[in-house]
Amino acid sequence: MFWQQVYPDTFGTQFRPVDELVSYDSLDPSSPEVCGVDTYDMPNAMWCxxxxxxxxxxxxDRGFLVPTGQQYFGDSAIAALIAHEYGHAVQSSADLVGFFTETIVKEQQADCFAGAYSRWVAEGKSPRFTLSTGEGLNRVLAGAISSADPVWSERESEMVEEGHGTALDRTRAFQQGFTDGTASCAAxxxxxxxxxxxxxxILLQRDSTGGTQSGELPLDESTLSTLMELLDQIHRPPSPPGLSFDTESCPEGPASPPASYCASTNTxxxxxxxxxxxxxxxxxxxxxxxxxxxxxxxIVTSRYAMSLQHARGRPLDAPSTALLTACLTGVAQGAMAEPLDLPSGNTLQLAAGDIDEAIGGLLTNGLVAGTIDGLTVPAGFTRIEAFRAGLAGSEQTCLQQY
Known part of the structure; x- marks a missing residue:
């Protein structure tokens, strides 16, 4: 019904549905061959x-994929998964892609189409599903993120174009479809x-031994001190905030553990x-x-962003504070992807997979998009959107938008 309604306006021709819908049980050794492949022990969904x-x-796969997806992410996430696969059928019928089109393009378009479909459901137009823009949409996004690519190494560089996309890629495409509709997906x-x-x-680099770096740093006092030095270099505030590991040091108490901004001491x-x-x-x-x-x-970067707002006389407990905090954190994280010389000689640079970790946190706990008291807006979609605005923008962009 969705594509019957939007296909003519998007592509200028009538919609032709796929010929057949097929379910199989990947837990059954006698599960039939589908799309030219053996489906036993292959939990998947596909356009053939x-x-x-x-x-x-x-x-x-009705045996494992669908019930597992329902358990972790809900019915609407399964609907979005099938909408993604239907997106592949649409891009083929509309001649958006060809045999040699990069996989990432096909997948991003399909994620985008799934976002457009989910908007249609959220608007109450589906006769079968409903979707709230709070927890319901959070779970759909979680489902999309859970199926993002693993973190690739330099040895797997072809997957930059032939993979399904990072968590950031997938949420960005989904949000584009949800916000801007199917025509934007086709572009x-x-x-x-x-x-x-x-x-x-996107790719993990080689370390000094010639092996692949882990992408993970020890989260200790030294690393966090270097982070503060790096943020000072990025933002250059007149009065940089301090850093304390004494949870009793703030007169107001720890407002948003495990990292809090203490306004009275700028710490x-x-x-x-x-x-x-x-x-x-x-x-x-x-x-x-x-x-x-x-x-x-x-999370610590977001509390630094709180200090920037405090220095400008901005409120620290308003709903707009949460989104501005996420946006400013995105600005800093974008800058942290580049090497910066620090007075101490220490270094800290984001690695492949790090932005996806921030995206995951925005959806699960929302602290990066929190007020001084740790309160956040209920829609993970909005939290991630604000963070993405910072990644692609500047401090001034964030201040104007939020």
């Missing part, structure tokens, strides 16, 4: 082109994706064990969202 069959169809190509990615790291107070606990690298097999060192670094 007529090239592999006399029919065009969409298939999904996505490799040049657009490269422009959006900018200079953010960021960190509960280091608490911050470290929130920054343990997540395991993909646990269906966890990305988590690691930048989960903690981004």
């Amino acid at each position: 082109a007529p090239l592999f069959s006399d029919k065009e169809y969409i298939a999904w 996505i190509d490799l040049a657009v994706i490269e422009q959006q990615r900018g200079d953010l790291p 960021i107070v960190v509960d280091l064990p608490g911050l470290q606990a929130m920054s343990v690298p997540a395991r993909r097999e646990d269906y966890s969202l990305p988590q690691g060192d930048n989960s903690g670094l981004s």
